[in-house]
Amino acid sequence: MARKRKTFDPVSVVKSVARERIGQPHPVRVEQPVDKGRIRGAKHKKTLEQLRREADQSREPDRAREPE
DSSP states (O other): OOOOOOOOOOOHHHHHHHHHEEEEEEEEOOOOOOOOHHHHOSSSSHHHHHHHHHHHHHHHHHHHHSSS
16 A cells, blocks of 8 residues: 655745754743733723722822821
8 A cells, every 4th residue: 555645835845944054943932921811901890889999099198198
């Protein structure tokens, strides 16, 4: 039984010729995975109560600086 021939793949030929002439590419730095939730944003919008609470917390340090 004859062996099945592989189909011609021009990409692999170009890569192999480039490796012969130029050499193996240098290893690159691996990037850390990115938190998908931070990129897309929160899954649910914040409620009005949560927004008010955050606004109050951000104002508290300003009140401490004001002289009485």
